[in-house]
Amino acid sequence: MTAPTPTTDPTPPAARGIPSGVRAVLRNRLALAAMAVLAAMALAGLFAPLVAPHDPNAQDLLARLRPPAWLDGGAPGHLLGTDQLGRDLLSRLVYGARVSLLVGLSAALLAGVIGAVVGLVSGFLGGWPDRVLMRLADIQLAFPSILLALAIVGFVGSGLWTVILVLGGTGWVAYARVVRSEVLSLRTRDFVTEARAIGAGDLAIMRRHLLPNVMAPLATIGTLQVAAAIVAEASLSYLGLGVPKEIVTWGAMLSDGQLYLGTSWWIAVFPGLALMCTALAINVTGDVLRDVADPKAYRR
């Protein structure tokens, strides 16, 4: 009837040295590969002037449309070949990584912050703030964001920060919806009631109890949005409405290469591959992050 139950947890304290999440990531080869790709891209972008063999905008009209070094006619100085103006493709890819990652991360972060705040307020407070914010979200959703981006860029003029602000400002709806629906279920949980009974204010409850519990879905959508923003930036640049011509971007490279696809495929294929690998690596990383962000998922 009154059998004593142990009051301490049986897991040995030594096993708690390394966070279990970190160990889980190290065991997952796919995740390691994806993160390695991302790290390589980030490092290449960060140290572009050191990594790139040439100036990305230096033209060499005598060495136009050279194929990659391992093909006939390739020059050893241009590992991935040159474009129609004789610019080194590898160097341009490296510099392009800089812009793509900067735009992708900043836009996703900006959208995430806006979306999280909107979702928290909307879900937690309910009532008229909820109705107003969700109608705004509907309007945003009904309007194709690339069209909106086009309109704004066309109006304000192209520029790196314009692109980031536009992509960030149009991407928040996905976050807001998910955060709101999570909050709707979280706010009826006992620990929120308990916090209210303790006397915690709305802001404290949102910060301490709701936000940490929506971080996992936020991170997942965030990674998807990074990939989406990179692709969106490429689309804008492809259409000539992204960043100014002297800044190298993968999208602009794709659009340049399109004309020469029949004869010099490498101009368009390499930036395309870079775009694809980056987007894929980000999505895989996002999946892993989501699992790790849940303290219960990797319990042993």
Add this chain to the structure above:
Amino acid sequence: MTLLELRGLRKEYGGRIGQAATVAVDGVSLAVAEGETLALVGESGSGKTTLVRLLLRLTEPTAGQVLFDGGDLAGLTPARLRAVRREMQVVLQDPYSSMNPRMRVTDIVAEPLVTHDPAVRGRARRPGLRERVGGLLEAVGLPAAVQDRYPHEFSGGQRQRISIARALALEPRLLVLDEPTSALDVSVQAQVLDLLAELQRRRGLTYVFVSHNLAVVRAVADRVAVMRHGRIVEIGPAAQVFDAPGHAYTRALLDAVPDPDPRRARRRKAG
């Protein structure tokens, strides 16, 4: 001395135009004296939980008053209400959902302290806070060293102890226990009840103990209030309510309790 008093408390839900409102609590008046345990019993849907939410001021009553230590909770400014909340804390039924799964035990137990005393916030005050949390955990029979764990690493009984430690953090005078043992095994239930009794002895706490388990109520209550359809149908000293129930519903409720002695159970049925 009366610590908590409810006067004609009423709560309706819904009730739009052309639709009758659901009355969850229908004119409840009662008083709880300092240091006593008042048990609130009744079947599911009898309004117990709504009453708890009303007396903690988590919901606004449709009519009636809640007086804590003589003061009406209705007219209070948010700041004054926060001050009153220091004195009345709650332990909820389900120890699995009453703690934020992403907070460590330190932060869970320290939440009331941090909420009411901004001075303890911040990294510099951490060691002192840890010590206080350690003391609270020891008071509920857990080692102080469990602070760095997450709630999912504990059993139901242990979690309920953590819940109680959190409720005690501000040294309240009134503890509202909403079915504190109903999610636990019988043996663990007994331990938690022992702990509650001991804490009451040592700290002079007042309990409002909500339960549908009459065996538990018999063990802990000084007085019992029986609720049905949002009303209190009977209230009195525990011994009187249990041994000489005055209301037919109370008798029905008591008869529904399975008797552990089969011979007596048969006799009761026959009689």
